Amino acid sequence: MVSTASQIGPFHFDNVLMNAAGVYCMTREELEAVRHSAAGTFVTKTATLEARAGNPEPRYQEVPLGSINSMGLPNQGLDYYLEYLLELQETVPEKTYFLSLVGLSPDETHTILKKVQASSYNGLVELNLSCPNVPGKPQIAYDFETTEHLLTEVFSYFTKPLGVKLPPYFDIVHFDQAAAVFNQFPLTFVNCVNSIGNGLYLEEETVSIKPKQGFGGLGGQYIKPTALANVHAFYQRLKPEIQIIGTGGVLTGRDAFEHILCGASMVQIGTQLQKEGVGIFERVTAELQAIMAEKGYQTIEDFRGKLKYID
Template sequence: MVSTKTSIGAFDFDNCLMNAAGVYCMTRKELEAIESSAAGSFVTKTGTLEARAGNPEPRYSNTDWGSINSMGLPNKGVDYYLDFVTELQEEGGHKNHFLSLVGMSPEETHTILKKVEASNYNGLVELNLSCPNVPGKPQIAYDFETTDAILSEVFSYYTKPLGIKLPPYFDIVHFDQAAAIFNKYPLAFVNSVNSIGNGLVIDDETVVIKPKNGFGGIGGDFIKPTALANVHAFYQRLNPSIKIIGTGGVKSGRDAFEHILCGASMVQIGTALHKEGPAIFERITKELQNIMAEKGYDSIEDFRGKLHYL
């Protein structure tokens, strides 16, 4: 049987598929459902220093082509998720995991990361630099000077495996500028992309979500071309030691195949997971394996990053 195994840094995964932060990861029960599924790993809800209720509801809406959301980082606080992934690590026999986190200010981010640095957790951390749905808070990763300053300070004290979740970029020069910053640091991975920020969906004459007068992050079918472009642009530019997690528009084995073809070592599923539930991982894994078998690929490394050009 063809293998969908993969690795990021020193961490091995039996399957390259996993959830995206924000979907099926708010509670231990949800994370346990991902853990017991065919997914190769899970990432927690992005934890902030204190628990957050998030934006007022309705704040998520499915569409024919995907979804729109303005969640506002609802979560149970970083301690809740840090305790859980540390427990699983100490029990042994579990999958490797990703702890997602961010502060509501650079100072809070450093406070959280120092907490993780001092803890017994030795797994992967995903620093979310890309949440587009907190009113009054910009997406950090669109400010290259601030991103550089944060990463410089983080790596002055943080010694454990760390990656960053990125928003989509839309200009070639921005890929160049962002990659030049990321290549300065010992990042384990970049996760590309988060939702396309500040879209607007209308039903009859009314917006479909409440926060920000209906403005929210776009996910699903529409985002896949942007996600693939971001994955491949960073695959072309980043140090080979910095792996890429591809996220955006994945609802089939073909979608996952294309992310890997563009350079992704792991693939996260968001909108489709929200619609279908954790059983989606078994379905998409089988579809991906069938495509690989048809093409004669034994592992994802046989075709990862090997996109053909005209």
């Protein structure tokens, strides 16, 4: 029987597929829908210390090859997600989930992480270094000096399994520089990639979303080649104990297969999950299993990272 099970750090997951932060994760009801689907796990909406309404609407628009959004980190606040995850720890202790979070300042980031550190939460934590849609706030991960300083401070007190959500990088030297920073720390994973920031999509003579005069993050088919490049570049450069979650442009089992082939240990679905609903996990899993069976692969480790080059 072909298995799509996978592992991140010491944690085992029955299926390599999960949601991407920002989709089907705002409320307990949405998270429960993912939990009871074919997905292997879920990640919560990226939480700030206090609840946020986010940017004015319309702030998300489906477009032919994906989506454009400028959400502005709407979320229920850290306590909402942490309390829910602690409940799940009691009721389904055999399962592991991802808590996504970000501070609107370095001080807030430390306040949030120290609260998680002091709690009994024993799952995975994703620190979002790549939110492109908060007006006036730059993406931390594009500033390598700031990233190194922040992670140095974080790992002076944080001892739970931690990974980082990354924006897409577009230059080979930036892959080198980013990996040199991340390899200094005991990160459990990196997640490649968040949306491609500040695209513009027009309808007639008008922008399609309201915030930032229409500038927003691109998701879906538009970003798969960029996502695959980032997954493979970091697979080539990061120490093996830092695993990779692949995110971007997953519509089919073939897309998931390519992310794994490039080195991903888990694969997240965002835009297409928003369009199709949680039934997508069963469909993409079946398509992935069919590809694996056709190629004679029993597990994802049989082909993970084994991308072939042209001589």
